[in-house]
Structure formats: structure tokens, C-alpha cells
């Protein structure tokens with residue numbers, strides 16, 4: 236963190252380095268935002284959408300080489316290599332600063348440097364953190380305005396908090412006299428760097444203008460740097476949604492869920508339950524900052540103030556609330572455009588139009604073999620437009636957490652839901668999380684699970700072994716009875732024919748109901764070698780057409796499959812090395828023993 240007293244000096248140093256033509260301090264007002272949007276439309280960098288169909292909304296189209304987070308250009312530059320651990324790309328901080336300083340030198344020539352003071356978390360929350368991002372991209376400014384609390388008000392808060400995370404960003408495309416500024420300036424791949432300096436709590440990003448590479452408050456600050464601060468300060472920065480679940484009697488509980496990217500976190504956070512009387516409301520869809528308060532309970536805040544959601548696949552069927560949220564005042568990137576200037580993407584409701592402009596701005600028709608919208612096309616919208624926003628979402632106090640869900644896409648092995656025996660067993664479940672296995676054959680596929688502990692693989696700013704240990708330590712910091720219960724869910728189990736066994740979407744509320752009841756000490760469960768399973772009949776299946784056979788398959792625990800899974804996990808644990816906590820190897824051996832004794 237950098238001291239408030241050093242703010243002006245830091246900015247002056249960066250101005251001297253990047254030599255922008257102008258410096259603009261963003262006030263974060265609506266007027267300023269509209270001015271920027273108008274300027275971008277005028278300069279051909281934004282398309283205003285049909286105000287009758289999508290009022291206040293704009294579309295943007297990135298360079299085809301700059302379309303997603305780039306993990307292979309993301310670096311943790313800790314002083315000691317071993318502090319970055321085996322899951323991060325390490326660079327020597329002195330070397331990396333030298334390389335990047337050369338790139339930044341003069342990189343904002345012909346451009347304006349925008350200074351954005353922004354706050355991650357509600358004003359007045361003990362956990363909230365301030366960042367100051369310097370950027371030469373207006374696209375980044377208008378997105379940061381939605382995704383964070385940005386503007387002059389943050390400077391007042393800075394006088395109280397006294398420190399901030401400096402974030403420097405340049406698209407890496409200086410303009411000489413007479414140069415034409417392209418629609419989406421960016422640097423070639425080998426010049427792109429998303430760099431984190433964990434000791435200094437400093438972020439430097441160069442060469443990309445897209446999403447998590449450029450909106451530095453999100454993945455860089457709120458996850459990678461915050462995970463380091465959180466470990467030092469005994470709290471947790473996690474890749475989790477926060478939802479409020481209310482039962483028909485009006486009692487509410489708050490639940491966290493960690494799923495890898497593109498496993499439906501946004502959809503689950505806005506779910507419309509199919510079981511009568513139950514309600515889901517949203518606190519956050521991507522990031523949770525969690526701490527233990529004096530009462531011994533865990534509380535969480537959502538550090539963001541907007542949704543940066545994947546557009547592709549979003550529809551009234553998959554997420555009606557998101558569709559309503561994005562009906563106005565929304566920024567879209569790399570979607571397709573209809574002839575009447577509205578948005579379209581694969582998976583949206585309705586017929587595929589006969590003609591579109593695709594995300595590369597070329598004519599498109601259904602005969603084309605390329606997708607019309609980029610698979611990582613995005614919408615950016617303020618949380619305030621979510622029709623089911625929980626009233627507590629902006630509370631500086633956070634919300635009391637009753638349950639933590641972990642999960643991923645697992646076509647085999649993992650049942651629809653199981654509950655951990657203890658906190659440590661739950662951390663073990665989080666450590667074994669993995670993303671979809673694509674290989675067809677069973678034995679091959681076990682080696683192909685991409686382990687993604689707590690969905691944090693690309694976002695832990697330090698050694699993964701230390702990270703898992705931090706989870707275990709957090710469990711020691713309070714009475715075990717006050718800790719949230721941990722559950723492993725798998726909506727994605729398939730039968731032999733490759734069909735999903737569980738209908739998903741709103742029907743997931745049936746599983747949430749059992750979780751709620753378990754947290755209330757009411758839901759019935761039976762122990763199994765892998766954890767507690769719902770007792771027969773404990774999951775409410777009323778008015779759901781699902782065969783008994785299907786339910787059996789959803790909950791089948793095949794010891795042979797699980798022992799293979801444990802073999803894969805051991806190999807993964809070996810890659811973590813000596814920093815892997817002994818407690819997790821112990822959980823693994825206990826599970827193995829239980830499985831062996833069960834057949």
C-alpha cells in the first residue's frame with residue numbers, strides 16, 4: 236500500500252514516465268461519464284445502441300488479439316520466487332520493472348492520462364480498500380465507473396484510510412503527430428504484461444485494454460493483491476458469489492459459492508427458485524471479501540458495484556434477472572449487432588436473425604461457421620439495475636455467512652451435493668475442486684482435471700500451499716460451531732449417454748433449500764465415506780419430473796472412481812510441494828481409508 240502523502244508524487248512520477256498530453260482527474264459524475272461516452276461515439280470507439288430497444292447502452296469491439304484475460308502474460312513479481320509458488324508465473328521485480336519502465340516510457344504520448352480514485356467495497360466498511368488507477372483508456376474509465384465506486388468522494392475516504400493501491404495502466408499505443416488512433420489500441424502479445432508486486436501492493440498493466448487485464452480493481456486488486464493483504468490481515472479475498480436465500484417464513488441466510496469462471500456464478504446469484512415461497516437475492520456475483528467479526532461469525536462484502544458478465548449463453552431461460560438488468564444503461568463488448576441496432580449472442584432467446592454484424596464488424600448470417608458474438612463477449616452493468624438486488628448488498632457491516640459452496644463442472648464421480656464433516660474437510664473439498672474433464676475415456680480423464688482450488692487458481696497472489704494453509708488457519712480463529720458449513724455441489728453430472736442428470740437452473744433451489752435446512756440444524760443427512768449426503772427424501776422433489784434412477788445416479792458414490800480421483804489429487808498435491816499443509820494430506824488419507832472400508 237502507498238501512503239496518501241505520496242499520492243501526488245507517485246502521479247507526477249508516472250506522468251513524467253508516460254508523458255501524456257493531458258492529465259484528467261475523474262470526478263465520477265454522470266455528466267462526466269456521458270461526456271466520455273459521447274466522445275467515444277464521435278471517435279468511432281463506441282456504438283450507441285437503439286435507444287428504443289436498449290436505452291443508454293453502447294457496444295464496443297476489441298482488437299481480435301485482445302479478447303480475454305491473458306494468464307500467460309500475468310505475473311507475480313514477489314521478491315523471492317518461492318513466494319509466488321508453482322501456480323503463478325514469477326518474475327524478478329527489479330527486472331520486470333526495468334522491462335516495463337522501458338515500455339511505459341512515453342507510452343501515453345498523444346493521449347490523456349485519466350486519474351481514477353476508486354473504492355473496492357462499501358463506503359465506511361472496515362474491509363474496503365482504495366485504489367488509484369492511472370489509465371490512457373476511456374473504455375477502462377467508463378467501465379470502472381460501473382464496476383467500482385469511482386470519483387472524487389473516494390479522495391475524502393482516502394484521508395481516513397490513509398493508504399491506497401497504486402494501479403498503472405496503459406494500452407501501450409502512443410500516438411505520434413498525425414497518427415490515426417485505431418478503434419481498439421493495444422500492444423502485441425509479447426509486450427503485454429499484467430504485473431503484480433505483492434510486497435509493495437502495486438499493480439502495473441501494459442498492452443491490453445480488455446476486462447480483467449485492464450479494469451485493475453477487479454481481478455488484479457480485489458483478488459490477487461487483496462489475497463496477499465488478506466493473508467497478512469487475517470481475512471480472505473475469494474472468487475465467490477454472495478447470495479441471500481429466504482425461506483417461505485421470511486427467514487434469510489447468506490451463502491457464498493466458489494465456481495471456476497464460466498460455471499454459472501452469475502446465474503446462481505440471481506436464480507429464480509422453482510419451489511414456491513423461496514427467494515434468491517443478489518449481493519455479488521464474482522468476488523467476496525470475508526472476515527471474522529468479534530461475535531465469531533464470518534461476514535462478507537462484495538467489493539464491486541457492477542457485473543462484468545459473460546453475454547454468450549445469457550437468456551431469459553438461463554438468467555432472466557440478468558436479462559432484465561441489461562435492458563438499459565449497459566455496456567456490451569464483442570457481441571453481435573442486429574440490423575435494428577440491438578445486441579445478439581449465441582444462446583440468447585428467440586430465433587437467430589437472418590443477418591447480423593458480427594463482433595469483428597463483418598456481415599454474418601446463420602450459414603457462417605464462425606460465431607457472431609465472441610465466446611467471451613461481455614455485458615457491464617451496475618448492480619443497482621439487478622431486479623433482485625439484496626437490500627444488504629451495500630452494507631459496510633457485510634452479511635453473516637451461513638454456508639460456503641464449492642463446485643465445478645464434473646461429469647462423473649462427484650454427487651449433486653455433499654457436506655463436509657468439518658471445516659478442515661471442507662478446505663480439503665475446496666482444494667480438490669476442478670474444471671470440466673473433456674476426455675471421453677474414464678482413466679485418461681482423471682489426469683485431466685484442471686485443479687482450481689476454490690476457483691482461485693489464476694487469482695492467488697502468492698503460494699498456493701500458503702493459501703490453503705490460510706484457509707485452515709481461518710477455521711482456527713473462531714469457535715467451530717460458528718463457522719459456515721461447507722458443501723460441494725455438482726450441477727453437471729452426466730449419465731452414460733452424456734446427458735445431464737440434474738435439470739439445473741431454477742431447480743437448483745431444491746438443493747439450496749436442503750443447504751438452508753442443514754444450516755438451521757433441521758435438514759436430514761446421512762454420513763457417507765465422502766461426507767454427509769441428503770437423507771432419502773430430504774431434497775424436495777415435489778412437482779419435479781425426475782426418475783428415481785436419475786436421483787440414484789446423481790448421488791452414486793463409486794469407491795473405484797473416488798480412489799482414482801484420490802490418485803489424481805495426490806499427483807496434484809505433489810506439484811504444490813512442501814508447503815502443502817499436512818492437514819490436507821491427512822484429510823486425503825482419511826478419505827481413502829473410509830473409501831477402502833466401504834467396499
Ligand code: OXD
Nearest residue numbers: 304447496497521543
Ligand atoms: C471473470 C473471470 O471474468 O472469472 O469473472 O474470468
Ligand code: MN
Nearest residue numbers: 474495496521
Ligand atoms: Mn470471475
